[in-house]
Amino acid sequence: MGKKKVRQKDQFSDREAQKYENPIASREFILDLLNNSESPATYRQLLTELKITTPEGREALRRRLIAMVRDGQLHQNRRGAYGSIDKMELICGRVLGHKDGFGFVKPDEEGEDLFLSPRQMRCVFPNDKVLVQVAGIDQRGRREGVIVEVIERNTHTLVGRLITKSDITVVEPSNLKIAQDIFIPPHEKNDAKSGQMVIVEIVEQPTAAARAMGRILSVLGEHMAPGMEIDVAIHNNDIPHLWPDDVMPEAAQFSAEVTEEAIAGRTDLRELSFVTIDGEDAKDFDDAVFCAPRKGGGWTLYVAIADVSHYVKPGSALDREALNRGNSVYFPGQVIPMLPEALSNELCSLKPKVNRLTMVCEMSITAAGKISNHQFYEAVIRSHARLTYNQVYAMVEKGDTELGQQFHTLLPHLNNLFALYHVLRKARDQRGTIDFDLPETKIIFGEGRKIEKIIPSERNDAHRLIEECMLCANISTAHFLQKNGCPTLYRNHEGPSQEKLDDLKTFLKELGLKLPGRSEPEPRDYARLLESVGDRPDAHLIQTVLLRSLSQAVYSPDNKGHFGLAYDAYTHFTSPIRRYPDLLVHRAIRQVLQRKVKSDETDPRFEKYGEHCSMTERRADDATREAISWLKCEFMLDKLGEEFSGVIAGVTSFGFFVELAEIYVEGLVHISSLQNDYYRFDPIKRSLYGERSGKRYRLGDVVHVQVARVDLDSRQIDLVLTEKISPKIKKPKKK
Numbered sequence: 001m002g003k004k005k006v007r008q009k010d011q012f013s014d015r016e017a018q019k020y021e022n023p024i025a026s027r028e029f030i031l032d033l034l035n036n037s038e039s040p041a042t043y044r045q046l047l048t049e050l051k052i053t054t055p056e057g058r059e060a061l062r063r064r065l066i067a068m069v070r071d072g073q074l075h076q077n078r079r080g081a082y083g084s085i086d087k088m089e090l091i092c093g094r095v096l097g098h099k100d101g102f103g104f105v106k107p108d109e110e111g112e113d114l115f116l117s118p119r120q121m122r123c124v125f126p127n128d129k130v131l132v133q134v135a136g137i138d139q140r141g142r143r144e145g146v147i148v149e150v151i152e153r154n155t156h157t158l159v160g161r162l163i164t165k166s167d168i169t170v171v172e173p174s175n176l177k178i179a180q181d182i183f184i185p186p187h188e189k190n191d192a193k194s195g196q197m198v199i200v201e202i203v204e205q206p207t208a209a210a211r212a213m214g215r216i217l218s219v220l221g222e223h224m225a226p227g228m229e230i231d232v233a234i235h236n237n238d239i240p241h242l243w244p245d246d247v248m249p250e251a252a253q254f255s256a257e258v259t260e261e262a263i264a265g266r267t268d269l270r271e272l273s274f275v276t277i278d279g280e281d282a283k284d285f286d287d288a289v290f291c292a293p294r295k296g297g298g299w300t301l302y303v304a305i306a307d308v309s310h311y312v313k314p315g316s317a318l319d320r321e322a323l324n325r326g327n328s329v330y331f332p333g334q335v336i337p338m339l340p341e342a343l344s345n346e347l348c349s350l351k352p353k354v355n356r357l358t359m360v361c362e363m364s365i366t367a368a369g370k371i372s373n374h375q376f377y378e379a380v381i382r383s384h385a386r387l388t389y390n391q392v393y394a395m396v397e398k399g400d401t402e403l404g405q406q407f408h409t410l411l412p413h414l415n416n417l418f419a420l421y422h423v424l425r426k427a428r429d430q431r432g433t434i435d436f437d438l439p440e441t442k443i444i445f446g447e448g449r450k451i452e453k454i455i456p457s458e459r460n461d462a463h464r465l466i467e468e469c470m471l472c473a474n475i476s477t478a479h480f481l482q483k484n485g486c487p488t489l490y491r492n493h494e495g496p497s498q499e500k501l502d503d504l505k506t507f508l509k510e511l512g513l514k515l516p517g518r519s520e521p522e523p524r525d526y527a528r529l530l531e532s533v534g535d536r537p538d539a540h541l542i543q544t545v546l547l548r549s550l551s552q553a554v555y556s557p558d559n560k561g562h563f564g565l566a567y568d569a570y571t572h573f574t575s576p577i578r579r580y581p582d583l584l585v586h587r588a589i590r591q592v593l594q595r596k597v598k599s600d601e602t603d604p605r606f607e608k609y610g611e612h613c614s615m616t617e618r619r620a621d622d623a624t625r626e627a628i629s630w631l632k633c634e635f636m637l638d639k640l641g642e643e644f645s646g647v648i649a650g651v652t653s654f655g656f657f658v659e660l661a662e663i664y665v666e667g668l669v670h671i672s673s674l675q676n677d678y679y680r681f682d683p684i685k686r687s688l689y690g691e692r693s694g695k696r697y698r699l700g701d702v703v704h705v706q707v708a709r710v711d712l713d714s715r716q717i718d719l720v721l722t723e724k725i726s727p728k729i730k731k732p733k734k735k
Contacts, residue, residue, distance in 0.1 A: 024060040025050050027068060031084055034074070040081035040088075072108060072151060075131055090131045090148055097126035097177030099714070105132050105145050114145035118179065123147065123208045125155035126177050150205075157201050158182070159235035161223060161713065162216070164194040171200045171214060175236045176714060180211060188215035195223055197232065224712070226449035229630035230331045237623040240325050241336050246317040251340040254311060254347055258355040262310065263380045269360065270382040273413045274304055276350050277387045277466050283335075285350040286577040288358070288383050289469050291416040297367040299420045303473040304358040304381050306348040308576035309586040312339070323609075326616025328578035331627050332443045337578070344577050352383045359586050361473040361573065365420065369427030374476035376589050385410055389462040397461055421465040424472065431566045432524020436547055441664045443631060451635040454664045470574045471565065478569035481588050482559060487603040488588040489581045489610050491570045492560040493553040495521065504549040506684050511538070523566040540647065541700035545686065554614040555581050557606035581613050629715040632665045636710045636717055643722055648701045651688060653681040656697050658705055658719055667717035669697075669705060674721070 010016075012026035025033075033049065034041060041049065043065065052061055065082055068074040072092030074082045085092055091114065093107040101118035103126070114132055116124075124130060129152035132145035158178065160171040169189060170181035174197070182200055192198050197220040204213035220231050234241050274288040286306040291299050312318045322338050329336040337344045350356050358381050364373040385407060394400035395411060396418050404411055439456050446452035474491075481488045496504065501521070508515060513533070517525035526546055533539045550564065555572075562570035573589075576582040584606075591597050646658035646667075655670040671679050674697075677690035687698035697703070709718035 020060070024052075024057065024064050027064070027073065030064070030068065031073060034082060034084045035087050037083075037087075040077055040083035042079075042081045046082070070151060072129065072131065075149065085131065090133055091145070092129070092131055092151070095121075095124050095126050095128045095130055097121065097175075097179065099176035099179070101179040103177075105130060112143060115142040116145055116147070120145070120147050122180060122211075123206050124150055125153070125202075125206070125212075126175075127154040128152065129154065153205050155202060157199055157217065157235075159197065159199050159220065159232055162189075162192050162194055162196050162198050169194075171198060171216075172713065174232045174713070180206060182212045182214040184214055184216060190216040192216045192219050197221055197223055197225075197228055199235065224634065227334070229627045229634075230334055232630065233331070233623040233627040234336070236626060237619050239329055239336055239619065239623050240321070243340065244317065244321055247321050248340060250317045251342040254342065256346070258347070258357055258380070262357055263355065265378075266357070267360070267377050267379040269302070269304070269358075269379045270355065272302065272381070273384045273410055274302070274350075274381050275385045275387050275410060275413070276352075276383055277389060277392055277462060280388050280390070284337075284344045284348075284577050285383070285386065286348065287466075287470065287574050288350045288381060289417065289466070290413060291420050292413075293416060293419075294364065298372070299365045299416065301363045301365055301420060301469060301472060303361045303363070303469055303574070304350070304379065305361070305473070305574055305582075305586070306350055306577055307357040307359045307378065307586070308339070308343070308348050308583055309359070309590060310357050310378075311343055311347060312583060314587070318343075322580050322583065323612070326580050326613050327620055329620040329623055331624055332631060333445060333449070338580065339577060348577050350381070350383045352386045355380055355382055359573075359589060361476055363472055363476055365424070365472070367423065369423040371472060371476055374480060376477075376480060376593065378590075378593070389460060389466075392462040392465075393460040417465055417469075418461070421461065421468055424468040425464065428468070428471075429527075432522065432527045433566045434523050434526045434530070434546075434550075434564045436530075436543060439664075443628070451631055454632070454635070456664070474571055474573050475567050475569070477573040477585060477589070478559070478567070478571040481571065481585070481592065482569055484592045484597055486588045486592050486597045487557060487606050488571060488585055489555045489557060489606060489613065490559045491553060491562060491572050491581070492556050492558075493562040493564050493570075494551045494560055495563040496549045496551065500549045503684070504545065507545055507686065508542075510685055511542070513542070523563055538700050541686070541698065544649075544699055555610040555617075557603070557610055579613075580616075581609070584609060626715070630712065633710055633712045633715050633717060635663075636665060636667075636707060637712070639707050640710065641707060643704060643706045645702060645704050646719075648697060648699055648703060651681070651686050651697065651699055656688060658703060660705070665717065667705070667707065667719040669703075669719045669721060673708075673718075 010026055010029040012028055013023065016023040016026050043062065046061060047058060050061065052058055065074065069076055073085060075085055075088055075090055076082050091105065091107050093105040095116070096104040096106055096113070101121060103116040103121045104113040105116060106113050114134065115138055124147065128150055130150050131148045133148050135144050135146040138144045158173050158175060160173040160182065162184070163170055163172055169184040169186070171184060172181055182202065184200070199217045199220065200214040201217050202212055202214050206212040221228055272290045274290045276285040276288045278285055288304045290302045294300055312322060318339065325338045328338045339348070350358070358379050360377055360379040362375050363371050366372050387407070391403055392414060395403045395407065396414050441454050442457045443454055444452045478490060505515060513529070515521055515525055516528045530543060530546065533542050536542070559569050561568050571585055572579055572582045573585050574582065576586050644660040644663070646660040648656050649659040649666060650657040655668050657666050657668055659666050671688065674688070677693050677695065679688045679690050681688055685698060687696045689696045704722050705719040706722050707717065708720045
């Protein structure tokens with residue numbers, strides 16, 4: 001094998017000797033060897049070059065080469081020779097699918113995604129690991145890739161609808177990012193019937209020459225059976241939903257009540273009038289609050305959080321599965337919990353009139369709303385009442401006498417909480433927190449789990465009160481762990497990237513607006529702009545664009561602050577029942593309390609924890625969004641031909657999305673349905689405009705539409721514009 005200059009000695013030989021009984025040349029040395037070679041080298045050439053003669057050495061090299069190919073460091077060509085990926089100008093990455101049939105490869109290393117044509121996507125599934133070669137630049141300026149090799153298959157089962165036509169049976173995947181059917185041989189149908197939703201095992205992966213082949217593992221049910229949307233979303237998004245065999249027995253070991261042994265040594269706060277305040281349909285209560293005025297002014301705020309870490313120990317079966325799930329997943333009317341109900345709905349739920357173990361954050365807050373001191377400790381509490389947001393709001397803000405009499409012993413404490421809330425809210429406004437006024441909705445089910453209606457979720461000051469209390473506890477936690485140098489996960493929310501900031505400024509300039517502040521905006525600059533445009537008719541448009549300019553919040557062991565909340569450090573402490581990062585934070589607090597933290601201690605696991613928990617959060621959001629889209633399409637099936645007023649909620653190059661008034665469902669007006677002109681997309685002004693007429697459709701515009709088509713399988717509602725002039729749509733009043 002021809003070569004240039006090669007290292008004379010493997011610098012990592014000592015490391016390899018410590019790790020393996022039969023050490024072999026390190027990966028670094030092999031890569032260096034091949035990078036300096038004039039051509040790829042065969043296994044036999046490498047044996048000669050590395051002077052390997054023993055059977056053990058030959059087997060060790062064979063295994064190492066296989067592993068390096070698997071990990072995308074090397075590529076084995078058709079004649080069996082190995083070459084460095086970089087040397088062969090190949091890119092290793094993960095496949096991303098798109099509902100329109102094309103896809104992308106996201107490189108493992110930094111770099112722009114590569115476009116994959118529908119033809120290339122025929123031989124892979126989303127999330128497969130591939131080696132691609134840059135084939136050129138397409139008309140939109142994107143690098144276009146050609147798949148050289150699929151080095152890792154990651155789709156082995158999927159869910160879809162069984163369809164039989166002309167004696168050919170296929171499964172149409174319900175995951176819209178998979179644009180190919182799965183062929184099912186007659187003997188692999190396992191009694192499934194056409195039209196049913198099934199789980200299929202992939203027995204032959206797709207290739208350029210043949211479609212994927214599968215066998216039916218099980219039947220989920222009929223296509224439109226109640227709850228099917230959740231089953232489909234769970235499988236499409238790989239949501240863990242079955243408990244491993246060792247989890248439930250471990251959960252069953254705990255006693256139904258808190259034992260005296262568990263209470264021993266804890267601070268006893270059972271006499272304090274703690275209450276939980278949640279929604280009417282809440283089943284797990286992981287936070288309780290109590291507030292008392294301080295002598296000389298200000299308040300003492302207690303936030304007691306269920307002490308999940310007392311029960312879920314590191315490395316236990318419960319812990320492994322909690323990490324695997326990452327968080328609870330909330331679907332309309334159903335929850336996939338992070339922890340078994342024996343904990344989430346019982347021992348770790350702060351139910352009224354029973355003893356519960358908690359981790360308490362006790363804070364001293366000044367009359368100006370500043371946290372002057374905080375301390376953490378393990379405690380036992382006894383919630384005095386399970387209250388709802390609406391009950392508390394009615395008692396304190398509306399003066400409901402009947403409720404006031406029912407909870408007369410608690411009313412003074414609730415008044416203390418509200419007095420503190422108003423001070424905290426004022427401090428929050430002065431701090432410049434970004435407060436987006438985005439409407440949320442709630443699905444109301446009728447018989448057979450069919451949507452009866454969709455209504456706006458109204459927030460009142462009781463919601464905001466609890467939110468402020470939780471913010472105080474979370475910011476105190478971040479500063480406590482930061483001060484003590486304890487490894488943990490922070491909740492980071494970075495400001496806008498330079499590219500997004502430039503786009504935002506260009507957009508605002510078109511509207512005659514300017515983002516206050518200097519070149520690098522602060523949260524208060526966003527807040528001031530939002531306040532200044534509150535009465536404009538296009539306020540919804542401006543708010544949407546401002547929100548989209550911000551980064552997504554993530555978990556990380558490195559503190560980068562929270563831009564949206566205007567905090568220099570922030571973490572999640574308040575929901576360990578349903579979020580794994582909060583459980584890690586509780587363990588970190590306990591480490592500090594037990595003085596087990598070394599100065600400037602680091603833990604490399606937290607980097608992976610952060611990445612994993614950020615992924616599970618996005619996964620849960622995707623699954624919930626998918627289930628809701630299915631339900632809303634089903635809700636619209638009997639509304640074909642009906643007309644609605646709506647607001648343009650999104651504009652793209654292929655049309656615009658309209659949120660229908662009063663029913664809170666979105667549909668698409670495709671650009672091809674816009675008549676009497678050619679329409680072009682203006683990405684700066686977020687609008688479509690007619691070349692001849694100059695007519696514009698932009699975010700926030702009110703339009704009148706007709707429901708033209710509803711496709712449940714693609715979760716898409718098609719709308720067409722009507723000539724009728726739309727009335728102004730009233731926004732729901734704030735409470």
